[in-house]
Amino acid sequence: MAPKAYARSLFTRTNAIFAAILAIGLPTLAYRFWKGMGAVSNLSQTNPWGIWVAFDIVCGVALAAGGYTVAAAVYLFGQKQFRPVLRPAILTGFLGYLFVVVGLMVDLGQPWRLPYQFFLTPGTTAVMYEVGWCVFLYLMVLALEFLPAALEWLGMTKVRRFMSAISIGIIVLGVTLSTLHQSSLGAFFLMSPGKLHPLWYSPFLPIFFFVSSIAAGIGMVIFESSVSHRAFQDQLDPEAHVDMDALQLGLAKGGAVVLFAYFFVRLQGLVASGRYDLLLTGWGAWYALEMLGFVLLPSLLFAFAVRTQSAKLARAAGVMTVLGVVLNRFNVSLIAFNWNVPDRYVPALGEIIISITIVTLGVLVFRWIVNRMPVLHEHPEWRGAH
Numbered sequence: 001m002a003p004k005a006y007a008r009s010l011f012t013r014t015n016a017i018f019a020a021i022l023a024i025g026l027p028t029l030a031y032r033f034w035k036g037m038g039a040v041s042n043l044s045q046t047n048p049w050g051i052w053v054a055f056d057i058v059c060g061v062a063l064a065a066g067g068y069t070v071a072a073a074v075y076l077f078g079q080k081q082f083r084p085v086l087r088p089a090i091l092t093g094f095l096g097y098l099f100v101v102v103g104l105m106v107d108l109g110q111p112w113r114l115p116y117q118f119f120l121t122p123g124t125t126a127v128m129y130e131v132g133w134c135v136f137l138y139l140m141v142l143a144l145e146f147l148p149a150a151l152e153w154l155g156m157t158k159v160r161r162f163m164s165a166i167s168i169g170i171i172v173l174g175v176t177l178s179t180l181h182q183s184s185l186g187a188f189f190l191m192s193p194g195k196l197h198p199l200w201y202s203p204f205l206p207i208f209f210f211v212s213s214i215a216a217g218i219g220m221v222i223f224e225s226s227v228s229h230r231a232f233q234d235q236l237d238p239e240a241h242v243d244m245d246a247l248q249l250g251l252a253k254g255g256a257v258v259l260f261a262y263f264f265v266r267l268q269g270l271v272a273s274g275r276y277d278l279l280l281t282g283w284g285a286w287y288a289l290e291m292l293g294f295v296l297l298p299s300l301l302f303a304f305a306v307r308t309q310s311a312k313l314a315r316a317a318g319v320m321t322v323l324g325v326v327l328n329r330f331n332v333s334l335i336a337f338n339w340n341v342p343d344r345y346v347p348a349l350g351e352i353i354i355s356i357t358i359v360t361l362g363v364l365v366f367r368w369i370v371n372r373m374p375v376l377h378e379h380p381e382w383r384g385a386h
Contacts, residue, residue, distance in 0.1 A: 025357025040350025047345035056103025067093025068178035069217030094142035134181030197336035202269035222318030237377035245311035252314035259299035294324025
């Protein structure tokens with residue numbers, strides 16, 4: 001496409017919205033680094049964590065779990081029918097973790113200190129030390145998992161063959177690292193029994209976080225595949241004949257089982273705590289809404305969708321699953337955290353703008369890659385390759 005025609009093609013309604021967000025968000029981001037955290041946030045000594053931790057990091061890690069979930073299903077459990085959604089899931093996971101790191105740098109404010117915990121002041125007994133190493137290594141693994149698509153785009157045949165030879169080892173390493181840091185992120189909140197509300201605090205938090213990350217991964221793959229196949233129809237392979245409804249119903253089977261298991265594991269946590277009296281409080285109503293409305297209900301909807309072969313219902317359940325995991329992560333890290341202090345945290349406008357800006361940057365990078373590399377379709381010379 002000629003440069004002028006390409007420039008004209010950029011003037012769309014969607015691009016105008018993205019440009020407006022970046023026009024406000026990028027200066028706000030620069031202002032945060034120039035003037036410091038207090039200039040754009042409502043964080044305090046009482047509430048040192050805000051939405052940059054709750055949304056950008058805690059939620060972001062869970063929502064990027066589709067990569068390891070689908071990779072495990074395809075390569076470790078032999079569910080080859082999910083291969084068409086594997087690369088988009090890995091790309092979403094890679095960009096999700098990449099922008100989790102960006103969010104972390106915004107929260108820290110001194111990006112050059114990020115390697116300190118690895119090389120200069122390692123706290124080998126700290127949970128965050130383990131989480132940091134796992135996220136760092138898993139980001140590298142995700143880059144390697146997605147590298148074949150970039151190599152096919154660049155025509156680097158020899159390196160691409162080498163990546164095929166080691167792909168299974170990389171997948172196994174990625175699944176192992178994900179298992180570790182998804183559960184460790186939950187273990188991080190074990191250190192705050194007096195701050196986290198008893199209905200959400202449990203010794204089983206690492207198990208809760210791990211199981212719910214699988215559900216979040218399934219929900220995100222269903223949601224992302226629905227959006228991608230509408231927004232990037234020109235990138236789909238006309239010879240592939242992918243039945244997306246059948247794929248999403250297949251994922252719905254897994255979603256129903258995982259969410260049902262997650263529901264009963266959470267109930268086990270409640271039984272172990274013995275705090276049934278709290279269910280009759282306002283916090284109990286909020287807990288019941290999360291458990292019944294965003295765990296049990298989407299599980300039943302997934303099962304009913306498979307029973308009636310309704311892909312539309314499976315997609316609705318996928319969205320509810322994603323919202324449910326986001327709600328749970330917000331409850332654990334923000335809403336039910338510091339629940340008994342009078343100084344309640346409310347995010348400032350600058351924090352919200354920066355979070356929206358980070359998500360927008362992730363969407364733009366995703367779109368740039370999908371429009372160029374073989375993500376939604378297979379490269380003609382590498383059909384069926386790992």
